[in-house]
Amino acid sequence: MPRSASTNQELREKSRERILAAALEVFAEKGYEAASITDVTARAGVSRGLLAYYFTSKQAIAAELLDRWLDGITAILTIQGPPDERLAGIIDGALMAASATLPIQRLAISLMMLPTTHPTFAKVEAEKSHRITEVEDTIRTIFEARGAQDPAIEEMLLRATLEGITVKLTIYPETFPVEEIRRRLYQTYDLPEPKEPLPVPSPPVDRLRAKP
Known part of the structure; x- marks a missing residue:
């Protein structure tokens, strides 16, 4: 049974989002310059042709x-x-x-x-x-x-x-x-003290040091 137009559109959106999510992971791990389109397609589990359908280049993904x-x-x-x-x-x-x-x-x-x-x-x-x-x-x-x-x-x-x-x-x-x-x-800025802390990790004040 042929897929409906809405189903096809949904699948296209999911593929596009998967590519973007994979690219963000790869860029974060390797850095934008070192990351390749092949890295992105491998992480997303898609073909190079499918990626090219949505994005003409690595720069287009970053944009x-x-x-x-x-x-x-x-x-x-x-x-x-x-x-x-x-x-x-x-x-x-x-x-x-x-x-x-x-x-x-x-x-x-x-x-x-x-x-x-x-x-x-x-x-x-x-x-x-x-x-x-x-x-x-x-x-x-x-x-x-x-x-x-x-x-x-x-x-x-x-x-x-x-x-x-x-x-x-x-x-x-x-x-x-x-x-x-x-x-x-x-x-x-002379704002009233916040009543509740933000729901994000916040270590005590010590020194800024990167963890290996």
Whole structure:
């Protein structure tokens, strides 16, 4: 019995998602530059031809993963409430995302930094420019409502701080004290102390050291 169009579409989506998941695993393990299309097809359990049906190159796979990463950042646009609650939500959301999605964070950071792949990151960022501008303006509006003298600088400083935290967390996931850093950020912005800790691993404050 022939499959319906909806069944075929569902199977195609599952194959595409399997390829993306496999690519993310391989990129995280080997690094983007060292990983090959053969590595991805072997991990996904698909033929090279099927992968080529969805993605023209390794760069195209990375671009799709980056696209989703940027979509995750724009999720802060949905946070509602008074300015302090929205700012706390942005901080918590960024820390949660960094803790829960380390492989994609590592990929994004590596693609941003490497001269050979920075153009891929820049291209995806340009395609998402409108949404990123919305994120920037949302954060600036929050700081403006809180009485900041220069909301644009405050927005840049917050994002740079959170991105720096993400970098450290990807390098030192076993020793980075997420909860204590979170509470220090709350103090920096005169936010009420959080009532509950974030549901992510958070070792006590000691020293940042990578585990072999």
